[in-house]
Amino acid sequence: MDGNAPRKVVVAVDAMGGDFGPTAVVPGAVAAARAEPGLALALYGDPDTLDAQLDDLGARDLPIEVVACRDRIEMGESPAAAVKGRPDAPIVRATRDHREGRVQAVVSAGSTGAQVAASLMILGRLEGVDRPAIATGIPTLNGRFLLLDVGANVQCTPEHLLVFALLGDEYARRLMDVETPRVGLLNIGEEPTKGTELCVQAHALLRDAPLNFVGNVESRHLLDGAADVVVTDGFTGNIALKLVEGFGGFLQTAARQFLAGGAADAGEGLRGLLHRLDYTSTGGALLLGVRGSSIICHGASPARAIQSAVLAAGRMARLDLPGLLQQRLAGRA
CATH class of the missing domain: 3.40.718.10 (Isopropylmalate Dehydrogenase)
Known part of the structure; x- marks a missing residue:
């Protein structure tokens, strides 16, 4: 293996989140996969909907996996209660897979509260961080x-x-x-x-x-x-x-x-x-201080914003940003 080759990472994408759901998220994710050959994606959501979207976009040749999720968290729900009570929701499944190492970053345009809660409850905080x-x-x-x-x-x-x-x-x-x-x-x-x-x-x-x-x-x-x-x-x-x-x-x-x-x-x-x-050129906000890489997109994010967020998540994962942040907090230098 080429020691200089970029490390392949998998970015988890909540494909059902946001105001536009899969109609914006899937095209954005596909565009990111096409723009970054070393990037693999896992789309979390309704498999029938996502498979149809991928077929329409001619994306079957790309390293994109569909992870079936039959539940979802609505915007008005209590974040902590939803994370506990909806284990099959995309953001919960994706964050759990991130903790277990199956994916290296998470991107969502869904409920910000649910994403923060999932990150805190499943990934946990970096040592020395009281509040991400x-x-x-x-x-x-x-x-x-x-x-x-x-x-x-x-x-x-x-x-x-x-x-x-x-x-x-x-x-x-x-x-x-x-x-x-x-x-x-x-x-x-x-x-x-x-x-x-x-x-x-x-x-x-x-x-x-x-x-x-x-x-x-x-x-x-x-x-x-x-x-x-x-x-x-x-x-x-x-x-x-x-x-x-x-x-x-x-x-x-x-x-x-x-x-x-x-x-x-x-x-x-x-x-x-x-x-x-x-x-849309930035893509989303970053949740800094948790044991993982999580990007929070605006609920009204179009495909271009999703693409930018997924590419940014890939860069964060390749650098192992949480590890670098933990080193910085440990040394304070």
Whole structure:
């Protein structure tokens, strides 16, 4: 075997999740398998539906397995109760197979709560992690930055934010190719004494941590690229994320209207802007701090977003991201 060849991994995909279900998930997964020859997939869901989709897409020659699941978790269900009470639901089966080593990552556009609950209850936390965080990449003027937490933990302690920073820093090094990530704390001012008691205490911890801590970052500087990793509690992070998503949608609509008006000279630049604002190029958010690789997709994810998420999951699995994160937490260096 070629020692330099990429390690073959299997990514589990909840094929029934999301607003569009298999009609978006299966084409996206197939596109990912075609784009990445070393990637194998396991689609979890109704076998009749999935087999028909694969036939329609001419995908029988691809390394894609269908794992039959006859149950599903609805969006309104209690996440923990659903994970316990629906063992044959796709996200539960996929996460269990991840724990047992049959797959190396999980992707779902279904219930975020159920995916987080399944990850915590089945995979468990990394040593040193009290609360895993949901992290997502957000476009800036010169690239992207990682924001976490964006919704897993409404209430946090300063120590939680320190762990988030360490997780985000390692992710940025390994998957964003940033040699020395700049880590910032989302706050209402630049001074160390600004903000809530949580922010003041977290600032002190981050300042003394083995990080390239650049201090507080105000929300108006997020999209300037002031930091490569920005940490905050899940309540504040979710508000910031949805504001950015909403503003990005506004800009996309305004740019399309501008192009439709015949502004041909500005077309290339605006099309580039539209591409950078398109969340489907990122695919999904990452659940960092569990003993596995789990990507949470937006419920309205189209096929392109699923493709991006599956490819990202494959990269995380090849790197053994959970193992790298565990080493970072153990060494804190």
